[in-house]
Amino acid sequence: MQQIILNILISSSLYLLVALSFSLIYYTTKFFNIALAALIVFGSYFVYLFSVQLNFPFLFAVILSVLIVIILGILNELLVFYHLRKKSVSSLKYFIASLGLYVILQNCVSLYFGDDSKVINNTEVLVGNKIFSVYITNIQLLTLFISSVLFISINLVLQKTKIGKSIRAVESNVNLCKIYGINEERIILISVCLSSFLAAIVGILSAFDTNMSPTFGFNLLLYGLVVIIIGGIGSTKGLISGSLLISSVQHFSAYYIDSKWMDLVTYIILISFLILKPLGFSGKRLRKVEI
Amino acid sequence: MKKISMYLFCIICFLLILSMNSCTNGKRSNEKILVGVVAPLSGPNAHYGEILKNGFDLAFSKDSLYGLKYEDSKFESNSSISAINKLISVDKVKIVLGEVSSDNTLAIAPIAEKNKVILFSTIASTDKLQYAGEYIFRNIPRNKIQGITAAEFIINKLNIKSVAVFGQNSEYGVNITSSFKEHFVNLGGEIKFEGSFLEGNKDFRTQLIKIKESGARALFIPGNENEPAIILKQAKELNLNIPIMGGDGSSTDNLIKMAGNSSEGFYCTNVLVDKSLDFYVKYRDEFFKKYNKEPGAYDAYAYEGAMIILEALKNVGNDADKVKEYLYTHTFKSMTGDLKFDKDGEVNRLWGVYQILNGKFVEVK
Numbered sequence: 001m002q003q004i005i006l007n008i009l010i011s012s013s014l015y016l017l018v019a020l021s022f023s024l025i026y027y028t029t030k031f032f033n034i035a036l037a038a039l040i041v042f043g044s045y046f047v048y049l050f051s052v053q054l055n056f057p058f059l060f061a062v063i064l065s066v067l068i069v070i071i072l073g074i075l076n077e078l079l080v081f082y083h084l085r086k087k088s089v090s091s092l093k094y095f096i097a098s099l100g101l102y103v104i105l106q107n108c109v110s111l112y113f114g115d116d117s118k119v120i121n122n123t124e125v126l127v128g129n130k131i132f133s134v135y136i137t138n139i140q141l142l143t144l145f146i147s148s149v150l151f152i153s154i155n156l157v158l159q160k161t162k163i164g165k166s167i168r169a170v171e172s173n174v175n176l177c178k179i180y181g182i183n184e185e186r187i188i189l190i191s192v193c194l195s196s197f198l199a200a201i202v203g204i205l206s207a208f209d210t211n212m213s214p215t216f217g218f219n220l221l222l223y224g225l226v227v228i229i230i231g232g233i234g235s236t237k238g239l240i241s242g243s244l245l246i247s248s249v250q251h252f253s254a255y256y257i258d259s260k261w262m263d264l265v266t267y268i269i270l271i272s273f274l275i276l277k278p279l280g281f282s283g284k285r286l287r288k289v290e291i
Numbered sequence: 292m293k294k295i296s297m298y299l300f301c302i303i304c305f306l307l308i309l310s311m312n313s314c315t316n317g318k319r320s321n322e323k324i325l326v327g328v329v330a331p332l333s334g335p336n337a338h339y340g341e342i343l344k345n346g347f348d349l350a351f352s353k354d355s356l357y358g359l360k361y362e363d364s365k366f367e368s369n370s371s372i373s374a375i376n377k378l379i380s381v382d383k384v385k386i387v388l389g390e391v392s393s394d395n396t397l398a399i400a401p402i403a404e405k406n407k408v409i410l411f412s413t414i415a416s417t418d419k420l421q422y423a424g425e426y427i428f429r430n431i432p433r434n435k436i437q438g439i440t441a442a443e444f445i446i447n448k449l450n451i452k453s454v455a456v457f458g459q460n461s462e463y464g465v466n467i468t469s470s471f472k473e474h475f476v477n478l479g480g481e482i483k484f485e486g487s488f489l490e491g492n493k494d495f496r497t498q499l500i501k502i503k504e505s506g507a508r509a510l511f512i513p514g515n516e517n518e519p520a521i522i523l524k525q526a527k528e529l530n531l532n533i534p535i536m537g538g539d540g541s542s543t544d545n546l547i548k549m550a551g552n553s554s555e556g557f558y559c560t561n562v563l564v565d566k567s568l569d570f571y572v573k574y575r576d577e578f579f580k581k582y583n584k585e586p587g588a589y590d591a592y593a594y595e596g597a598m599i600i601l602e603a604l605k606n607v608g609n610d611a612d613k614v615k616e617y618l619y620t621h622t623f624k625s626m627t628g629d630l631k632f633d634k635d636g637e638v639n640r641l642w643g644v645y646q647i648l649n650g651k652f653v654e655v656k
Contacts, residue, residue, distance in 0.1 A: 003496075003529070004497055004500060007494070007496045007500075110333075114337065115333055115334045115335050115337055116335055116336075116337055116338050116545070117517045117520070117549055119548070122551065124551065125524050125527045125528065125551050125552055125553035126527075126528070127527060127528060127529075127530045128528045128530070130530075135528060135529050135530055137528050210493040210494070210521050210525075211493075211520065211521060211549055213335050213517075215335075215491075216493070251497045254497040254498060255497050255498075255500075255501055258486050258487060259486060259487070259488050259489070259495070259497070260460045260487050260488060260489050262492075
């Protein structure tokens with residue numbers, strides 16, 4: 001049982017990061033950016049390109065890929081979403097545009113790297129470290145550590161720093177921000193940077209634990225989306241409880257029923273939340289979510 | 292007015308495309324007579340398509356009259372159906388080689404049967420293909436026999452009577468699991484755990500813990516290569532120290548590459564190849580010369596299937612009915628000696644058991 005609780009913690013920490021990355025963009029632009037799934041994939045594939053194919057030192061490869069993903073995120077924003085926003089298209093069209101962008105970017109990965117599973121962790125597979133009758137691998141330890149550090153620090157940034165406060169200000173009322181002289185586009189760019197950074201980290205951590213393929217980002221993103229809907233937008237506690245709930249439900253259904261029903265149970269929870277508690281755990285307004 | 296010109300433009304484009312198509316058709320008639328292939332050339336399982344292609348290309352490279360026309364199935368039923376429809380209606384092929392997965396082969400078999408086109412699979416092993424029609428052939432034995440081979444191996448050779456079954460939820464996985472379970476219980480064994488996974492799943496840790504708790508002394512994981520590779524890794528990380536056995540879908544070099552050292556000692560059933568036969572020795576030399584690597588079992592069977600088709604074509608010409616008669620009535624050279632097709636287009640062959648030792652598949656005698 002302890003081992004299952006550990007598994008739940010590890011997968012929920014990944015979901016939490018995805019959900020945070022997702023909601024950072026939502027705060028400022030008010031739409032669900034599906035193209036983030038492609039950024040998740042890009043993060044891991046750039047590490048593969050640099051460290052496995054080009055034999056760069058590993059840490060250097062990771063830093064380089066994270067930087068490239070952030071640049072890609074900014075490019076997406078400047079070349080596509082900025083123009084859409086200027087034309088003030090409806091958030092449904094916005095959503096569809098991001099879906100289209102995801103398909104384009106994901107196919108770029110498929111074209112260059114091929115669709116088969118790739119391995120970036122070529123080190124010897126070892127029996128996990130045994131801590132109190134629980135096996136945990138180094139990567140899993142790292143995942144837990146990095147995701148909690150990132151989650152806490154990003155939340156601190158949002159709560160304490162000027163930039164974070166501006167992001168939240170843009171979230172609550174754009175027009176008022178303009179009156180107060182907060183540059184909306186600059187704040188959006190900053191939140192895009194933060195969210196692309198998180199997406200790249202999630203991709204790398206996930207690909208390190210298991211293998212990767214060009215479409216693995218989408219599943220992760222979908223779970224992140226479910227977490228946001230269950231947790232409620234803009235609530236830290238909501239995100240934590242949402243990701244814990246989703247991953248416990250998945251692992252317990254895998255344990256007590258069968259792993260092929262994991263997704264089914266996840267989406268049953270999603271739909272019942274939408275019907276019974278549409279504002280999520282936090283109770284914050286979710287009616288802004290139009291999709 | 293604008294609308295009408297738009298329609299006109301569309302019609303002209305359509306006519307242009309049509310005329311281009313007939314041009315290419317005209318060109319083709321001067322070239323080789325085509326045999327169709329439906330195989331996954333892209334997608335997460337493109338690796339299987341590549342293995343088949345190696346075998347088919349080698350067999351057809353020596354022939355000046357017949358050539359191959361590949362269509363990508365993407366390892367999906369829908370794409371397989373469009374692929375075979377295109378081969379039959381546009382390329383007018385009389386013989387189709389493929390597909391890889393049991394699901395997709397079952398999906399395209401009725402189309403081949405209806406159009407009186409021969410479908411020859413060298414890798415799809417589901418039991419249901421046996422009665423798919425008189426134009427459907429294969430040179431790989433059935434899953435039923437594969438399940439029996441695995442069950443007998445675990446009980447008799449490994450001396451293990453309690454097993455966990457964790458198979459892929461696909462035609463192939465379900466088919467082989469049911470035969471395995473039935474036979475394992477008949478032999479006096481006990482199934483301690485039963486579960487299944489979907490293609491694309493990545494986290495099997497919770498099930499592996501359950502398997503560990505169930506006290507099973509061996510694990511049977513029939514599936515393709517991607518998921519079993521992750522299962523092997525995670526089993527090792529969770530210190531699950533029991534013998535693990537898979538089906539023929541997992542017996543690829545790619546699995547070893549993906550699972551790394553955790554694949555060491557993994558058993559799996561696969562088709563047999565008699566390495567002392569001249570037919571194999573000649574094939575191995577040619578394969579090595581062309582691709583500069585050792586052939587596996589799947590590409591050997593692909594080559595063998597293509598050679599059988601070529602022999603029939605050379606003797607009776609590109610006519611599906613005559614080729615069908617030829618296949619039913621003649622004996623062919625194969626990787627296991629003389630080969631005959633029975634009235635269902637099936638072969639009477641056995642499965643072997645292989646084990647990964649020092650990063651290579653070695654037959655367990």
